[in-house]
Amino acid sequence: MYAVNFLILGALLFALGVFGVIARRNAVMVLMSIELILNAVNVNLIAFALMNDSAEGHVFALYVIAVAAAEVGVGLAMVLMIYRNRRSIALDELSALKG
Amino acid sequence: MSALFAADVNVAQNVGFYIIAAVMLYGAVRIVSTRNVVHAALWLVLVLGGVAAQYVLAAAEFVAVSQVMVYIGAVMVLFLFGIMLTRATIGSEDGLNNRGWGLGIPVALLLAGTMIWVIVDEYGSSVIESPDGPMPTTALSDVFLREGLVPFLALSFVLLAAAIGAIVLARKD
Numbered sequence: 001m002y003a004v005n006f007l008i009l010g011a012l013l014f015a016l017g018v019f020g021v022i023a024r025r026n027a028v029m030v031l032m033s034i035e036l037i038l039n040a041v042n043v044n045l046i047a048f049a050l051m052n053d054s055a056e057g058h059v060f061a062l063y064v065i066a067v068a069a070a071e072v073g074v075g076l077a078m079v080l081m082i083y084r085n086r087r088s089i090a091l092d093e094l095s096a097l098k099g
Numbered sequence: 100m101s102a103l104f105a106a107d108v109n110v111a112q113n114v115g116f117y118i119i120a121a122v123m124l125y126g127a128v129r130i131v132s133t134r135n136v137v138h139a140a141l142w143l144v145l146v147l148g149g150v151a152a153q154y155v156l157a158a159a160e161f162v163a164v165s166q167v168m169v170y171i172g173a174v175m176v177l178f179l180f181g182i183m184l185t186r187a188t189i190g191s192e193d194g195l196n197n198r199g200w201g202l203g204i205p206v207a208l209l210l211a212g213t214m215i216w217v218i219v220d221e222y223g224s225s226v227i228e229s230p231d232g233p234m235p236t237t238a239l240s241d242v243f244l245r246e247g248l249v250p251f252l253a254l255s256f257v258l259l260a261a262a263i264g265a266i267v268l269a270r271k272d
Contacts, residue, residue, distance in 0.1 A: 003225045007222060011214035016131055018207055019204065024131070028185060076177055
């Protein structure tokens with residue numbers, strides 16, 4: 001197995017996730033793109049753990065999975081609250097803090 | 100293509116990797132391009148399942164099972180509930196993208212190009228040795244309960260705070 005396989009897969013997933021975060025207007029879609037980014041990072045961590053034959057990469061990937069689960073829970077709760085207050089989850093309408 | 104059959108490279112592992120990676124990348128493109136939010140969530144299931152399959156190929160079976168349980172089991176249900184509670188229209192809809200969404204294409208291309216260039220420059224010829232077997236879960240628990248104990252406990256508090264925060268944010272009062 002070549003090392004570049006996993007790393008290039010991670011890089012492409014990361015770039016697609018960044019594109020989704022920039023391009024998407026719907027808050028739920030942005031959260032999905034963030035999941036793509038976190039999974040790209042996890043693929044890299046597992047690949048480096050395989051390269052060095054160590055367990056630390058696996059443990060760090062599990063930490064990332066747990067933090068991602070917490071992030072989705074809080075993020076979707078915030079999206080629900082915004083939807084309840086404004087009847088819309090379009091991110092470009094949330095410009096109250098713009099100067 | 101001839102490099103695929105070089106010595107000490109497991110051909111079956113590589114072929115499996117390329118098939119799964121192609122499916123994952125197609126799914127990821129569909130997530131960021133589809134006009135239907137529910138379809139995007141279902142494509143995300145495909146990508147997350149592909150990531151779990153890659154973990155199995157990379158001898159990380161405990162992480163693969165965790166990925167299936169946490170992402171496909173829990174996070175996707177959260178996403179589908181979020182879509183259901185925030186949107187009434189069924190089917191495709193307009194206005195899912197920002198006005199300046201085209202700006203994302205050069206940014207993503209530049210990012211991917213830079214990272215791939217650096218990766219190929221550094222790891223272009225290195226071959227990962229085939230592991231003896233899956234990483235034993237006892238090795239993971241040794242790390243978790245020794246040097247990783249403090250972040251492990253901190254993570255418990257993060258999850259507790261996230262659960263309480265989600266309830267406080269989302270409840271009607």
